[in-house]
Amino acid sequence: MPTLRISNSGSALLLLAVLTTFMACAPKKSPPVPMDLAQESIIPIPVSVKATNSSFELTSATDIYVQGDSKELLKIGQYLADKLNPSTGLGIEVKSSNEAPAVGNIYLSIKKDAKLGAEGYNLNITPDGVTLEANAPAGLFMGVQTIRQLLPAQVESSSKQEGPWRMATGTINDIPTYAVRGAMFDVARHFFSVEDTKRFIDLIAAYKMNTMHLHLSDDQGWRIEIKSWPKLAEHGGKTQVGGGKGGYYTQEQYKDIVQYALDRYITIIPEIDMPGHTNAALAAYPELNCDGKARELYTGTEVGFSTLCTKNEITYKFIDDVIRELAALTPGPFIHIGGDESHVTKKEDYIPFVNRVQGIVLSHGKQAIGWDEIALGTLKKGAFVQHWADVDNAVNAVKQGSKVLMSPARKAYMDMQYDSTTQWGLHWAAYIEVDSAYIWDPATLVPGLAQKDVLGIEAPLWSETVDQIDEVEYMVFPRLPGYAEIGWSAASARNWDGYKKRLGAHGPRFTAMGINYYPSKLVEWKEDKGKKLKN
Known part of the structure; x- marks a missing residue:
């Protein structure tokens, strides 16, 4: 058989042909463009x-690699890919690797470093690739939110946009x-669907918040199925403020919400408000009233008129059943017991009630949180107080060895109007413009409290005046990123002049995310350089 021979010149020609074909098929990547990460x-x-x-530029050759074959890390990598692919159209895939991948890729890895804690991360960006390291998976998830913000705003769009998709190079070291650091979503005054609640979770996750407080019961509605007391949801959940249809979450729906949050490293804190704010329960079960008579369902917005019968044993059987079922559905460590504005409960009845309910929460393996009024009682070990109004209660909590979750109504209530012209919201605590929402420090706001006494920050959104998710977004944005920064960043690093410039640059990002936000005149909102998002 004759042997095929290729001359040296033929070999060169063949190699050239192969290289030419490869280069023609390879993704086009622009030369690195000077970009300043510090800006x-x-x-x-x-x-x-x-x-x-x-x-560094994302191209069609870019993939996301995660260290090893951890399902949790693969899930984080897929979360990032799912954020990038709809807008970039690059078809980024998630792969496993025990070492840094080749040039042009993103690598997520765990590097044991106790200094980073559970949520800190190190991000290194070079023209050749992106490396994100953390001590724990939650830190990788937080770092992914930074990667999102380093890409052009249109990366947040749900439809394909024009690139290029560049990130400035350098290193970021970060820890909260x-x-x-969280927000509260009131689904009791007006009920919001599972989809709306997941939307709220996604929005707070984007700014590195890690808790969502769900206000599940109030005078106007009971929003969680309790199998041992079915009328709570079936009857107590059938209406809302203004007389609308209302609704409630089945236990399966609640578990779905909890898992959705966990996948975003957000802990759900469920609240069952008591002994006041309980008319929905009192309407469902007459025996919870001292006179044994069922109350009428309530659709107004007044507060302070309802109370459980704190001297009847059936009340504590009811609370034990509710907490038992809720604790079994909630993997997070906290159950919120409310305790606020119980104006018709005598103080001599309120204090032993709060003390006993804390014990019930502990008996089901959870830590109790309550609004600052619960500090009037004796705080159990592991109980926390949420400051919203009375500074004396907050100080008293610390004196009892507790820590305080900071939610001062005059600064952190996202249902407060921006000014007198705001369509939705109230203003009984204050008008809260974007600057007022940002310019305060949890460690110094209450005399007698220091940073060591503060558990964190939570920004509540009460829903008396909002019943659509776009209305919620308008009240939440653009204040929420500021609350997120107060909780994450050191006070020494924060100042209003610098923050409002960064916030203004997020205008196109809000638009790309489909957020209906309030365009405060105090902020110079950056335009999208004439580039309109494709629908």
């Missing part, structure tokens, strides 16, 4: 940013200041 508008502001004045 990027990251919210919350990181602990440390060091720029190297170049750029407070352990708890």
Whole structure:
């Protein structure tokens, strides 16, 4: 058989042909463009940013690699891919690797470093690739939110957009200041669907918040199925403020919400308000009233008129059943027992009630949180107080060895109007413009409290005046990123002049995310450089 021989010149020609074909098929990647990482508008502001004045570009050859074959890390990688692919159209895949991948990729890895804690991360961006390291998976998830913000705003769109998709190069080292950083969603005054609640979770996750407080019961509605007391949801959940249809979550729906939050490293804190704010329960079960008579369902907005019968044993059987079922559905460590505005409960009845209910929560393996009024009682070990109004209660809680979750109504209530012209919201606590929402420090706001006494920050959204998710978004944005920064970033790193510039740069990002936000005149909102998002 004749042997095929290729001359040296033929070999060169063949090699050239192969290289030419490869280069023609390879994704086109622009030369690195000078970009300054220190000028990027990251919210919350990181602990440390060091720029190297170049750029990394995502291309169709880019993939996301995660260290090893951990299902949890693969899930985080897929979360990032799912955020990037709809807008970029790059078809980024998630793969496993025990070492840093080749040039042009993103690598997520665990590097044991106790200094980073559960949520800190190190992000290194070079023209050749992106490496995100953390001590724990939650830290990787927090770092992923930073990666999102370093890409052009249109990356948040749900439809394909035009690139290029560049990130400034350099290193970011970051760790949160407070352990708890969250928002409260009131689904009791007006009921919101599972889809709306997941939307709320996604929005707070984007700014590194890690808790969502669900206000599940109030005078106007009971929103969680309790199998041992079925009329709570079936009857107590049938209406809402203004007389609308109302609704409730089945236990399966609630578990779905909890898991959705956990996948985003957000802990759900469920609240069953008591002994006041209980008319929905009192309407469902007459025996919870001292006179044994069922109350009428309530659709107004007044507060302080209802109370459980604190001297009847059936009341504690009821509470034990509710907490038992709720604790079994909630993997997080906290159950919120409310305790606020119980104006018709005598103090001599209120204090032993709060003390006993804390014990019930403990008996089901959870820690109790309550509004600051519960500090009038004796706080059990592990109980926390949520400050909203009375500074004396907050100080009293600390004196009892507790820590305080900071939600001062005059600063942190997202249902407060921005000004007198705001369509939705109330103003009994204050008008809260974007600057007022940002310019305060949880460690110094209450005399007698220091940073060591503060568990964290939570921004509540009460829903008396809002019943659609776009109305919720308008009240929440643009204040929520500021609350997220207060909880994450050191007070020494924060100032209004710098923050409002970074916030203004997030205007196009809000638009790309489909957020209906309030365009405060105090902020110079950045335009999208004439680039309109494709629908």
